[in-house]
Amino acid sequence: MTANTENKGFVYVEGKKVAIENEKNLLEVIRKAQIELPTFCYHSELSVYGACRLCLVDIEGMGIQASCSIAPKDGMKVTVHNSQIREMRKTNIELLLAAGHHNCTTCVKTGMCKLQDIAKKLGIKEVRFKQNTEVKERNTSSHALVRDPEKCVLCGDCIRMCSEVQGIGVIDFVNRGSKTEVLPAFGKNLDDVECINCGQCVRICPTGALTSKSEVSHIWQDIWNPGKKVAVQVAPAVRVALGEMYGLKEGENTTGLIVTALRMLGFDYVYDTSYSADLTIFEEVNEFIGRFEKGEKLPLFTSCCPGWIKHAEHCYPELLENVSSCKSPQQMLASAIKESFVQEGGKREDISVVSVMPCTAKKFEAKRPEFSKDGDFDVSNVLTTMELARMIDEKGIKFLELEPSAFDMPFGFKTGAGIIFGAAGGVTEAVVRFVLGKVAPEADYKPITKVLHESKSLKEMEVDLGGGKKVRIAAVNGLKNAQNLIADIKSGKKQYDFVEIMACPNGCVGGAGQPAITGRENMKQRSEGLYSIDDQVQLHKSQDNHYIAELYKNLVGEVGGKKAHEMFHTHYHSRQRIKLKPEEAKGKTNINVCFGSSCVANGAKKLYQETRQLVKEKGVDAKVHMTPSFCYEKCTRGPVVKINDAIIEKADAKKVAAELDKQVKK
């Protein structure tokens, strides 16, 4: 007995004594005893929900209980399998099978579906209940995600993932009883709401109800098109996860096999996104140093993660100028490939770029209009890691038996800095290596930094540039964690010069395009896999990538120069539907009438007309700038009118007239 377990006692699982350590619930204790109780809705990273009714156990003195919702207590005697429990589990699975249309043979999730897996394990051979005849439509509105309500078991994992871990909450339950569905607010499409396409809902979905949107057919068409060259780029995180689809351990490096497989699939050029990760460092550090020296637009936020970028556009438009203007490595490499092809005499539209990404948001990023020229997208299609496996399988390639081969040059060359982009904090480390490498070129590449704080989701450090210059850095992963960090920055509680944000927990290795095989969710090993590749390669600092130096010499010109801006930088736009801060005209009296629901219900529209009239009558038209505005959160005291800094509650024409006189005189 260790000191840790001393006070907490034991649970008897099927007669076997199991120590209670730090488990939050009985289910975790039982799983520790090597008994895998089936569940849909239990995930240690999410709150306990208790809806799937599969982890039922019989506790002496308490009867049948869902083990996820019971705190383990010393002396508890638990039976995990008996005829009643068996009947209940089977019945609940049969009920789910009868409720949806699960068509396993045509489902992309087949073989990785929890419902299928549990049904198989419980030995369900027939469904005693009537099949639901109503068919709900699939929603394919999003560039990245597909929602199929027919396959949804309503475990709510996606909802809790979206709100609890990612802090967004774009989906929730609607309707009641057997009509319940998971939908964005007001039944809108996923692409009409604040969804950032991170796909964490897809990653956690136990069935095929949420999947990534496959572009495999388009890619085959391009490959088979004799008039077209097809280049493919592979993101760092893919190489340490694809093997899982073929039974390899998490984190095992399959780079060479992937390159061979891609060539066999028919791609003309096989490139490495790690190359453009190195390239990103050139542009981003240049941008950062510029701002750091001037002390403006700090902290600089990284821009590699398309999920974070969309979130910033929705929720932090005021921070967009702080976000690095660098395109993501995916887009930089596509630009470089297309531009080089053109330079060598090819036509832009005669080469298409496919990228293999661990990420679903990359599908959305590739379709951003600013990354296209005359309707020709820089990246024509995006494959997730799992979709690549599907293409490999489709062609019948025996992945594990392939001879490894190397990437094509020049865009297949990279340093270790470009590799570790796929792990959380990797971008930051690459930046630090680059900066310190400039300060002390002979020093070890492993950066000597002062780590102030390190947890699973946040790393804070300080880099001494000498001469009293210190750079304060934070690297955060998981969007909810990022929101908290931004709140601290805004309130002044935390100060940084450089902030790396990755929307997915654990960074790109934990992306939604990565294999999501039941029970195999060890992100840490994938990150370690990337660092071990970094150990093996010869070069570790982006500035040592001589192919990049060549690119600047032959094609781009100066780092941060005009051409570099055209090719490697972009701009962002606010996606906020309603401006929280109304536009103000300088030197004029600004009048804002709140048009929030409550104020409108209290007569704000009429008041707006009356105020207009007033302004005319008083002849101050030219001195006044008048707009409707959004909620001042004084709904019980509406209608609300703001004249310059004065807020009038329960406003009427008389009050407005009096305040207007006062303000105009000022």
Place this chain on the structure above:
Amino acid sequence: MPANNLKEIKDNYDKQYANITKKIIICAGTGCVSSGSMKVFEAFKTELAKRNLNVCLKISEGCREIYLSKSGCQGFCQQGPLLSIGDTFYTKVKDTDVVELIEKSVLKDEVVERLLYKNPADGKQYKTTAEIPFYKKQTRFLLQDCGRINPEDINEYISNGGYESARKAIAEMSDAEICNFMLDAGLKGRGGAGFPTGKKWDLTRQSKGHKKYVICNADEGDPGAFMDRSIMEGNPHSVVEGMIIAAKAIGADEGYIYVRMEYPLAVTRIKTAVREAREIGILGKGIFGTKYNFDINIMEGAGAFVCGEETALIASVEGARGMPRPKPPFPAVSGLFGKPTVINNVETLANIGKIMAVGAQEFRKMGTKNAPGTKTFALTGHVANTGLVEVPFGTTLREIVNEIAGGTTGEDGSPDQEAFKAVQIGGPSGGCLTKEHLDMPIEYDTLKAAGAMVGSGGLVVMNKTTCMPSIAKFFMGFTQNESCGKCVSCREGTKQMLSMLTDITEGKADDKTMHTLEDLANVVKVSSLCGLGKSAPQPVLSTLRYFRNEYNEHIQNKNCPAGACKALAKYTIDPAKCVGCTACKRACPVGAITGEVKKPHAVDKAKCIKCGACMKACKFNAISVGG
């Protein structure tokens, strides 16, 4: 008026009341209002004014002669609109009766006999409520003031002894003393599960935390239940008083009343009561002149039955979707906004002040040892007198059905003792009881043993025309609609049970259906997340327990013994009675009837759509519908 001197308020009220010579009370409960009692009230106002009489609508300075008051539900809903003039109790009063009533009963002390209650069983007439069997057999402890006092006048409540218990609890008792008192009294929760109120309070009292809440669960949603509604409409201050005492007992300074918005009158009255109490310092800061703070928020539920489940209710108050969560933690430890919370239902809270007023020992004299006190029931169905009744625990079903409710009624609506078939008690979560249970004393444990439950107190009496699988189907349809959709067992299980019950009542089921139904019911009962799901199969299981033969008849012989299942109806023409008039043949919309003129006709069962048009057309009673 400072609330620390309730006696002053009472004395003042009594002084103002002293010059009243005649009190007219018109029932303004929902039942009576819908049968026109407000028209009667207006007619009284107009006619009394015409006669230049002094009329007070609310007791205040200078009141004399006539007090015309609106009361809450008086319980005898079937006989409404109800009216009392002094002691005389009138039923089924219309606005056109008002002139006569004023001339005779108000101005002189005569009785308008035609408006007195007449017992349908023996034709006997009664002048006062004390004599009417419906009231006489009840023990109106909780409902004593309900239907007597003006629910919109706090002074009237206080002059009847109201808020004295709350004052005492706040000013003179410690939290532990209150909890101990409640443990002594032995009150059990009236919302369904019957958890001892004192124990619930004591657990919450002992939970650590500066902020605690009291919630009144007024989300009464069972079909056929209107006890809580009647209390809120008839005596809202009793609920407020109970909440104040509960607040002191656990150390809460804030309360919520979660009332369903489908009860507009209850919402209005409870809002008025809270406002009145706040105005005189019974709610708010420093209540009853002490340092103690307590105030009540009113939250209207949007119409989800599941929000009557306490964790779903809490979620709803917090602004989230009304879905239950797993327990533990119980609300006593982590409730509203994660703070220790006591949730009691309306009837439980309305009992508190009364119990403190009479004392624990006196309270225990009512009811049984395990279940002291009384219980209100909403009596509906095939009985002579429907309405709101209150009886001590331990009363038998026979006493309620035969004596208070005036007996079962048959197909034509007249009393018929033989027609009794079953009683559905406890709403969609409850079960059915049969003839053999008529002499069983009603109590938490006895009902549970019989496969039913006290529930919130809906009591539906059913006669022989009722088909039990159809009843189970009705309740299952309700639960299916009201399931929140969270857990698999309830969401999908109720749907499948409903589908199987539908098949049974439509003659599409076989023996396998029965097995599957029973197996599924037993799974849903244990495997569901919350009380709603766990009790959803009750109507199936209890009807199966007592009426299995009726199910078998439906399945094996495709026959509904009660003749209620339309799909199983078999229309036959008695050749002995049929004269061959062809009326039925002409009436049949699908040409299912054949026969020559003046010769007996016959129904082609394959074509028949069971619309019953032939039966209506036949003038010779030759067509019968057999199960």
